[in-house]
Amino acid sequence: MRARVEREREFRRESIIKATEELLNEKAFESITMDDIAEKSDFAKASIYQYFKNKDELMSEVFSKCMETQCNSIKERCLSLTAPEQAIRNYIMIEFEFIHQHPWVPKVSATIPFEGFNAESRLIDLYNQKKRLLAAIIQRGQAEGTFIESDLVVLTNMILSVSIGFVSYISTHMSADLKSPVTEMMISTITKGMTRGSSNESNRSK
Amino acid sequence: MRARVEREREFRRESIIKATEELLNEKAFESITMDDIAEKSDFAKASIYQYFKNKDELMSEVFSKCMETQCNSIKERCLSLTAPEQAIRNYIMIEFEFIHQHPWVPKVSATIPFEGFNAESRLIDLYNQKKRLLAAIIQRGQAEGTFIESDLVVLTNMILSVSIGFVSYISTHMSADLKSPVTEMMISTITKGMTRGSSNESNRSK
Amino acid sequence: MRARVEREREFRRESIIKATEELLNEKAFESITMDDIAEKSDFAKASIYQYFKNKDELMSEVFSKCMETQCNSIKERCLSLTAPEQAIRNYIMIEFEFIHQHPWVPKVSATIPFEGFNAESRLIDLYNQKKRLLAAIIQRGQAEGTFIESDLVVLTNMILSVSIGFVSYISTHMSADLKSPVTEMMISTITKGMTRGSSNESNRSK
Amino acid sequence: MRARVEREREFRRESIIKATEELLNEKAFESITMDDIAEKSDFAKASIYQYFKNKDELMSEVFSKCMETQCNSIKERCLSLTAPEQAIRNYIMIEFEFIHQHPWVPKVSATIPFEGFNAESRLIDLYNQKKRLLAAIIQRGQAEGTFIESDLVVLTNMILSVSIGFVSYISTHMSADLKSPVTEMMISTITKGMTRGSSNESNRSK
DNA sequence: AATGAATGAGACTTCATTCAT
DNA sequence: AATGAATGAAGTCTCATTCAT
Known part of the structure; x- marks a missing residue:
């Protein structure tokens, strides 16, 4: 009824x-x-x-919906995993897939929060939630001694930003194939960048 | 007169x-x-x-001016250098400095070319020029055996995209200090990612 | 509904x-x-x-509406008539009446098609339709031997133009009375000008 | 100096x-x-x-200049003539020639005096002068018994208007040739329309 | 609940005219 | 006298939002 x-x-x-x-x-x-x-x-x-209520609310809703879905994916496919390295790989993969389904997001993200757009706090909350999820992954990796020991916040923000960069590459230069070696190469680069004993041998040896 | x-x-x-x-x-x-x-x-x-003539022309002019300056910087500080690794470092540094002076650029770049904006070809030309400059740097590094031998175009686009990511990080999370260790860390990561014998030992060994 | x-x-x-x-x-x-x-x-x-859609479309519509009405009048009151001479008289009378109701038309006609005004083809079509209607009247008169045998196109254009002239007279110098002797005089002049055996006796005798 | x-x-x-x-x-x-x-x-x-002083004054001047020239022509080529019929012919010819040199005049005339355009009285004076000149020609013709005896003002206005009509024909349908038989035909029609004993035999006999 | 209609506010652009050198 | 520069006023058109049925 x-x-x-x-x-x-x-x-x-x-x-x-x-x-x-x-x-x-x-x-x-x-x-x-x-x-x-x-x-x-x-x-x-x-x-x-x-x-x-108005255009802004509608737009907020659209963005929120997307980020909500993404957050859920991260929870499902990254947090439960035991191996931190694999968790990070999955996280990046999720970003890739995401861009595949919502290619307009990077453009919009780049301009949000922009003046005059009254994003409801919900949108910002979601953005922070995603950040916290990523931080949790990294933190676990650090606790287990897999990841380098840089400041957690810095590292989180870096991963976030690098992802945006890669994702920008994907959305600009690649058409469809998420399984291409280029994707793998990019994922490797990021992962290695934060894993002890691979790209940071030199640092370690210092 | x-x-x-x-x-x-x-x-x-x-x-x-x-x-x-x-x-x-x-x-x-x-x-x-x-x-x-x-x-x-x-x-x-x-x-x-x-x-x-109109708003579009004014905007084009603003963007062009910026990119022109940046292209000139790249020519001066990267192309003449002998060591490719240093050239790449400088290139990234230029991107960082650039974002410092024109923090709005990533936002705008993300939305250009966007529908309805009649960027004069000059703007696109400049964008391509920048790409060619970067490609030249990489190519030299490959020729000298310093850089990994991936496809030149792919590599160029990647560096470009990763820079955008880092730059997005800079513009979002850092206030002013270009000399922070974080900056250095990011530059290192990128550089290593493309230098033979460091981050790509595993690849090499394959 | x-x-x-x-x-x-x-x-x-x-x-x-x-x-x-x-x-x-x-x-x-x-x-x-x-x-x-x-x-x-x-x-x-x-x-x-x-x-x-815009100002031009509105104006087009205004003009079209007028001409449409006029064309319909011509069809009704001129084409069905048997006597060509009467048909021409009626045609001119319609022009007079028309100017009475739409005194602005001659001013506008004089400037249409003018540069920058995108008259839809419909407007031009209507103008041509009017011309064809007039031509039909004249042609019949020629076929029946009532009208002089000058070239049909020339004659049509002439009547059209002369009407504009008379109509300009009406709109400038007369206030309202379509039944005035002046009107009759003008109609006579035009009609005689194209009827065999009246104003063109001299031509005939040649 | x-x-x-x-x-x-x-x-x-x-x-x-x-x-x-x-x-x-x-x-x-x-x-x-x-x-x-x-x-x-x-x-x-x-x-x-x-x-x-301003745009309107400039435009007035342009129009005045033209009309002045035309008035002078009429004085020279019509007023001195003895034969009224020839004078009228010449008058019409002058109108034709005029349109040849200043094809924009009919368009402009049709919209003058229009609201907002502050034609100086000089322009109106000239227009009236032309009218008086034409009236003078006709009056002489009537005095000599050559022209029909309709009201002088009415006749003048008629000729003026008919000329506009013909001139509109000329400017629309003929390219260049003032000597074409069509021109002659039109001149004849007008002249006959106002000459006693030609097109108005019937009237006279009434 | 759904929607055709209405609209105030504001965007870009043009142009006759004035100002200052 | 000549003119580059400046601008108020006005014009066309768009759009998010509200109203009324």
Whole structure:
């Protein structure tokens, strides 16, 4: 009864989010209009305001949805693992896959938080959650003596940033193949960069 | 006589570009209005159109100016060097310094070329020039046997992308200090990643 | 249901067209602004863009509407007639009446097609249709031996032009009375000019 | 001394007028900008304001110049003639020639006086002068019994208007040849229309 | 709940005219 | 006298949001 109505409402909300995502793959964040979204989602423009307070909220929701999914993937495929090295590999792989499904994210991330965009705290929370998840992986690796002992925060931020860089490479220069040797090479480089006894032999020997 | 007038005109042009650059540090590319620029540059809005045909041209000019400067730096500080490893270090350092002076660039780069923005070919040319310069550095390193022998194009794109990642790190997490150990660490990581006999021992041994 | 909404929309569209027409009686085509139209039609400026893509389209529509009406009048009151002489008289009378209701037309016609105005082909089509209708009248008159045998195209264009001249007279010098002897005199002059055996006795005798 | 300066000033004034005239042949009256005129006349835009108070004055001057010339022609070639019929023929011929040299005039005339254009009284005076000249020709013809005896004012306005019509034909459909039989035919039609004993035999006999 | 219609606010751009040298 | 520079006012068009049914 009530439940079904509620479920339907949620379904329509989702379909608007989906339409927006599709648009994000086609054109730049700020040049997407409510008209675009209305057309793509097959709702009247005014109807969208029954599901989202305003454009900013809608956009927040779109981004949140993505990051939520990603956070869940990280939890599932990285945190439970015993081997820290493999966990990091998986983490990077998740970033790669992610970019594959949401190629517009790097563009948008680069401009968020930007002035005038009232990201709800939820979005920022999610970003921090992802960071904490990554930190947890690294910390475990350090505890087990697998990873180098640099400052945890620094290391986390670095991995995060390097990933963005690689991901930018992926989204710009590679079309589809996540299994290509280039991917493997990049993953290796990052992993080695933080594993004791591989790329940091020199450091160690000092 | 003529010369002075010309110089003054150029000076005013520059000051508009400068004002725009400052705005780019404050807000996103597409939400900067001609009114903003007018106010910041202390001209009447209409006056700006005496120096730039339209908003796009002005923006193009701002970007071009930056990339030109950067290309020149690369030429000066990387190409003449004998040691390829040092050249690469310098290249990365230039990227770092650059981001220091133009923190808005990564945000903008991530969204350019974006739909609807008619970047003049000059902008694209400059981007390609930078790529060619980097390729030249790498090629020399490969020729001398210093760098790993992966495909030149792949390697170039990778360095470019990784730099963007690091640079994104810098712009997000570090305030000012280019001399911090973190910077050094990042540079090392990249450099090692492409130098024979260090991070790629394993590859070599294969 | 659907039909009423549709009808109402059409009604509002018409009312904008009407407001524009009224303005055309007050000031020149190019100095009418969208603000003028908005005020006259009692819509917000932005609303007008829901009914017409842009100013040019609106203007085209206004012109087309007029010419369409005129073409229909010609069809009704000239083509079915048996006597060619009467048909021509009616044609001229229609031009007179037309100018009475749309005094701005000669001013606008004189400047259309003018540079920068993207008249849709529809407008040009209508103009040509009117020409063809007139030609048909004349041709019949020639076939029946009533009209002089000059080249059809030349004759058509001439009548068209002379009408413009007379109409310009009407719109400049006469206030309202279409039944004045002057009108009759002008109609006679034109009609005689093209009827065999009246003004062209001399030609005939050659 | 002074005189030469004065003469030079006049010369430059003329050259601006000439440039404007040329532009009038290229594009519509209201879309000609002071920038256009500046470029065409090889003056700086600001300089034009040293010769003409504003755009309207400049335009007035251009039109006046033309009409002045035409009035002079009429005086020379029509008023001195003894035969009224020939005088009218010449008058029409002058209109034709005029349109040949200033094809933009009909377009402009059709929109003058238009709102917002402050034609100085001089322009209107000239227009009235032309009218008086034509009236004088007709009056003489009537006095001598050559022309029909309709009301002088009406007849004058008619001729004026019909000329505009023919001239519109000329400017639209004929390229260059003023000597074509069509021209002759049109002149004949008008002349006959107002000469006793030709096209108006029927009237007379009534 | 859904939506066609309406709109205020604001974006970019143009242009006649004035200012300052 | 000549002109490069500056600009207020105005024009066209867009868009997120609200209103009314």
